[in-house]
Amino acid sequence: MRFRTPPEVKARAGGDRVLAWLPSGASSVVATELALVLPEGSDPVRVPWDLVLRAQWAEGVLDLTAQDGPGGRPKLVQVPFTGAPDVLAGVVRERVNASIVVQDHVTLSGTQGARVVARRVPGSADLRWSVVFDAGLDRRDPELRARADAALAELRASLGV
Known part of the structure; x- marks a missing residue:
């Protein structure tokens, strides 16, 4: 059995192909080929798939952790x-x-390190690289940053990109 996508859900998708949706108050949560579209009034309203870090579903609430932009804070x-x-x-x-x-976890200090990840930008052949430091490490520390940048360069070279 196939359900028709309601016109208001299609409109929220902004021309993207709708894959799934759920009601959310007077609006909806919509998954498209390129992004997760959150209900009207949310900030952000549209989250490209490569910026979604975690989605947890429980008792009528989606806890979504996403970067606020490439390289942005969660x-x-x-x-x-x-x-x-x-x-x-x-x-x-x-x-x-x-x-x-x-994705690869690299050790930077003792047992702590950073996760180096390459993600495909939706609708593009481009890759977006990110380095996420383990809790307790200061991402602004120049020495740790240099080690992380070296690990990123090594991973990219090993993949030929």
């Missing part, structure tokens, strides 16, 4: 929803995982 957005999130949650998981091309 931001938690709580989004209420109505109904069973199974289909939407599966689409979100698939899209986030599909955006990850490679």
Whole structure:
């Protein structure tokens, strides 16, 4: 059985192909080929898949952790929803995982380090590289930053990019 996408959901998708959606108050949460579109009034309203860091679904609330832009700091957005999130949650998981091309954890100080990740920019052949430091490490420390940059360069060279 196939359901028709309601016109208001299509409008929220901004021309992208709708993959799944759930009601959220007077609006909706919409998964498209390129992004997760959050309910009207959310900040941000649209999160490209390569910026989604984590999505946790529980008791009518989606806890979404996403970067506020390439290289940006993580931001938690709580989004209420109505109904069973199974289909939407599966689409979100698939899209986030599909955006990850490679990831590696590198040691920078003792047992702590950073995760180096290359993610595919939705709708493009471009890769977006990021370095996420473990909790407790200062990403502004010049020595740690130099080690992380060297690890990133080594990983990119090993992949030929």
